[in-house]
Amino acid sequence: MTTPAGEPGEAVDHRKGPRRRGEVLQAAILDATLAELAEVGYWRMTMQSVATRARTSKASLYKRWPNRAEMVVAALRHRGGGPMAVPDTGSLRGDVLAVLRRGADSLNGLFGEAARGLMAENLTNPEDTANLRAQMFTSRDKLMREILERAAARGEIPAEAVRPPVIGFAPALVDHHFIIYGAPVPDEVLTGIVDDLLLPLLTRR
Amino acid sequence: MTTPAGEPGEAVDHRKGPRRRGEVLQAAILDATLAELAEVGYWRMTMQSVATRARTSKASLYKRWPNRAEMVVAALRHRGGGPMAVPDTGSLRGDVLAVLRRGADSLNGLFGEAARGLMAENLTNPEDTANLRAQMFTSRDKLMREILERAAARGEIPAEAVRPPVIGFAPALVDHHFIIYGAPVPDEVLTGIVDDLLLPLLTRR
DNA sequence: TATTTTGAGAACTGGCGGTTCTCTGCCTGT
DNA sequence: ACAGGCAGAGAACCGCCAGTTCTCAAAATA
Structure with missing residues (x-):
């Protein structure tokens, strides 16, 4: 849920500014995916909207996942919430x-x-x-x-x-x-x- | 916008065949819908493909149903297959x-x-x-x-x-x-x- | 025949998925 | 320290389809 730079701020042109790579960028994308998912829902979330929110480009998304579905799966996994513990209430x-x-x-x-x-x-x-x-x-x-x-x-x-x-x-x-x-x-x-x-x-x- | 084709611009009028209307046309469209459904499936079926198969135009489809889903529902109803009889096998x-x-x-x-x-x-x-x-x-x-x-x-x-x-x-x-x-x-x-x-x-x- | 209704056909808008191209910041090997 | 290359940014671009609108002509109507 980190949502890196929060909401405000105008687009930073990463061609000039600090450019993220690898894991850092990946995490930013997945956080943006989760945020979009929560905010507008699966069907209004587009690759472009995720890229924009993460302040990156569609190309960087497609470099990592072949389509939206796999990206969402990765985002959910990224969020954590692994397999639940076996409950033991006694009955x-x-x-x-x-x-x-x-x-x-x-x-x-x-x-x-x-x-x-x-x-x-x-x-x-x-x-x-x-x-x-x-x-x-x-x-x-x-x-x-x-x-x-x-x-x-x-x-x-x-x-x-x-x-x-x-x-x-x-x-x-x-x-x-x-x-x-x-x-x-x-x-x-x-x-x-x-x-x-x-x-x-x-x-x- | 605009582009109301201010000038006639030489329309290609090869619409010569007998033109269907009303119920006849409607039935042709629904049959085409079922055929497309069977042949290419719901997701490859487009409004254009149905219109083409029925030898009509998208506009005629949208005149009758607001979207693909409703058209498909109408097509299924058109095909018949009402509520099934209550079976009685004895057990x-x-x-x-x-x-x-x-x-x-x-x-x-x-x-x-x-x-x-x-x-x-x-x-x-x-x-x-x-x-x-x-x-x-x-x-x-x-x-x-x-x-x-x-x-x-x-x-x-x-x-x-x-x-x-x-x-x-x-x-x-x-x-x-x-x-x-x-x-x-x-x-x-x-x-x-x-x-x-x-x-x-x-x-x- | 004159008029109205309706279908045919095509152009157009708008949006999105997915790709590709160029430019450039950042990292690494030497 | 510097060169070379990897990888990200940004934007243009393609193709596809939903849905709309415009024009023209055929059929129905009067």
Whole structure:
């Protein structure tokens, strides 16, 4: 969130003034990307607007990333917010809700704005973004799996209930709600998924 | 600006063929839209390409619909394919699978191509398309509800299990798969949803 | 026949993605 | 210390498409 020179200031002609390079410039570009994303949203953000805000040129952007989508992905990664810690509330319900709430919170903010744009881009040319897609879901699935296995170890649910479709469907439904109805995803949706679907399914006998 | 062609300037009038109007023209445009949709897909279809294929002009398209999305919706409606009949296979599993398969088949074809494009458009400006969205889901939910209630009447499942989250989540998961992984949606995904999630959830005791 | 409506066709505006070209500041090797 | 080269700045440029507007003529109407 540093946003280097802040907002004001007229354009510094870096042909004369200090010229940034390498990491410094890269960071400035990514910060500008995040700022644009937050300020005008994915769809009003153009390569030119990012370049201008970072006080650099489009060419410098394209030297680093082949298109807007990859630049946005890099910006999100740059911001940090790595894989979330596995919650441990002591109960399956608490753990799952923590994961879903954290996911929903992300979608309600900057990440959601980006995700919305990237998803549309993905719908436009599905083949170009297969790896991005995979990468987005594996960490989440691993998280859910861990939670469920711990619940099984505690005896809260039968171990054989932890199967692939069960692992992924709760977050998928949150995604779906976000895609179809947009942000914010109400908390009732999350509790509904957990209490009406996931828990009944797992604790059946 | 200006450039009102002050002078006649020798117009090339090779518009000699019989000129269509009204409904005939409208139908030709919608057919051309469907053809383009099938041939090059939503994203390579341009207003110009549709106009050219229909042997008309962009102006005639914009006279009828404000943008590509609405034109595509009109084209799909023009093609027919109204609400599907409620399946009655005698078993809950059969009925639900019939609904899901029919939905998946739609997504695998022309409708899916259009839906992909419209969804991306929807992600772009969510507020402009709220009604379209609602219209798409209500009929499907009604269908599922009917199937579940019939199963409850047969005694296959407890009547109190038929609650809103349960009604909608199976088709939502099919959507999600389509959105994330594209078409075609494998049949194993459908049977997985039914056998690993929906049926265990409904028939638990 | 005279008039009105509507379609055809093309030019035009405006914007954006992406590329390329030139100029020049900054770094590095010697 | 200096030369050479790498890399960034800035702008021009290409292609593409959405959407608009203008003119002319064909079909409908009177």
